[in-house]
Amino acid sequence: MRRTQWNTLPDEVECMRERFAQWRQSRPGRSRIPEPLWAEAALLARRHGVHPIARALGLNDRALKRQILPAPARCVVEWIHPGGSKMTITLAGPSHEATIASGVDLAGLVQAFWSRPQ
Numbered sequence: 001m002r003r004t005q006w007n008t009l010p011d012e013v014e015c016m017r018e019r020f021a022q023w024r025q026s027r028p029g030r031s032r033i034p035e036p037l038w039a040e041a042a043l044l045a046r047r048h049g050v051h052p053i054a055r056a057l058g059l060n061d062r063a064l065k066r067q068i069l070p071a072p073a074r075c076v077v078e079w080i081h082p083g084g085s086k087m088t089i090t091l092a093g094p095s096h097e098a099t100i101a102s103g104v105d106l107a108g109l110v111q112a113f114w115s116r117p118q
Contacts, residue, residue, distance in 0.1 A: 013048070013056050016040055020057050033059075042067040079113060087113045 009017065023037060045053040045068050054061045075091040089106070 009056055010048075013044060013053065016044060017057055020059075024058075038067050079110065081113065085113075 019040075020037065023034070041053060041057055041059060041064060044057075045064050050061055050065050050068065053059070054064045057064075073091075076088060077091075078086065078088045080086045087109070089109070
């Protein structure tokens, strides 16, 4: 992320800062930040950097960073052989890289599973 430093906050950040202030004054107890506010804060963080936006909005850097990272993707593939044996492969990772780790021969695994005697 690039660094952003301001002498005065851009209008969009100042507007968001005011929205957070209003929410903090009206929230019941210690309720969670609503998703629409998180989404807008994440948009600003992508544009201006996590730390400057977290600082301007009074948010935890790590919590804001979690909002801008893609959700983990998970794909489960399961094969059941007529003889009853089962093979399950789970692919997990960030949504933009739900791929198989290098060096894994998926086609070889599937071929070995189907060709073994039952």
